[in-house]
Amino acid sequence: MADVPALVRREVIQRLYAHMDRLRWEEITHREKSDAYERFVNDPEIGGRLTRYIGSDKIRVWIKDGPAKEYGRALEGVGSYASYSTRMYPSPQRFVAQVLGPEWRVRDGSVDDKPMRCWAEADHDSARYVIWGPLTGLKDLVWQAVLHRTDHWDSEPVICVTSRGMTPLPASVRKEAETMCRIVGAEMREARRSVVDKPKDQ
Structure with missing residues (x-):
């Protein structure tokens, strides 16, 4: 993952996961996810903060291949992203x-x-x-x-x-x-x- 400072990375992922939790990410369609990625990239607290460390053309990939890809595992309570979601599958x-x-x-x-x-x-x-x-x-x-x-x-x-x-x-x-x-x-x-x-x- 790109060289994003730990504090910025943590705060960006927290904001991303708050949105994903609200959207019920595991239930929405590919089209809805695509639209959401666009909003994330344009969000000053997500894409706006990442532009200092990642090229603007790579932010969507950073989100999709990192936090978004790990969201399913986070719901299972496994992986380093598990603590960012406020939702979970039963144990x-x-x-x-x-x-x-x-x-x-x-x-x-x-x-x-x-x-x-x-x-x-x-x-x-x-x-x-x-x-x-x-x-x-x-x-x-x-x-x-x-x-x-x-x-x-x-x-x-x-x-x-x-x-x-x-x-x-x-x-x-x-x-x-x-x-x-x-x-x-x-x-x-x-x-x-x-x-x-x-x-x-x-």
Whole structure:
């Protein structure tokens, strides 16, 4: 990332994330995001401050490839940008309990990202490897399952396709996704996830 002083960088990202939180960035269209980038570049407190350190023709790229690209991970509570958002997905523990059942818990230290994944354990000494993300990232979920199977051939991972709304995947889309998962020896599930406001003490 360009040589922007730490204080300026922090304040710019705080302002960017305040806008992204308000817009519900994970829900808006590509067109709406494109319009928002233009506003960010022209905002005196964002683009205006960055022009002292970045060429004006590179500010949009700085925003898009840095803070905006990391926003999804920030909502998951991972990465160096997580503290800038006032919103978050429910914790991996709550997600695992939603997908596998209340008796399942996340193995300490097993949560990872790109894509999100973890080991889940139950009281009866069972373990499942859970990988999750939106349908748009299915190829990354499937590839992660392939990598997992190369090291744990007898472990069937769970690929969970997440969505924000209550409408299930169309039958044809689900069938295709199930087929892809079956080919790599993974079980496919669906789950609804919604971003919530962080507690005031976070």
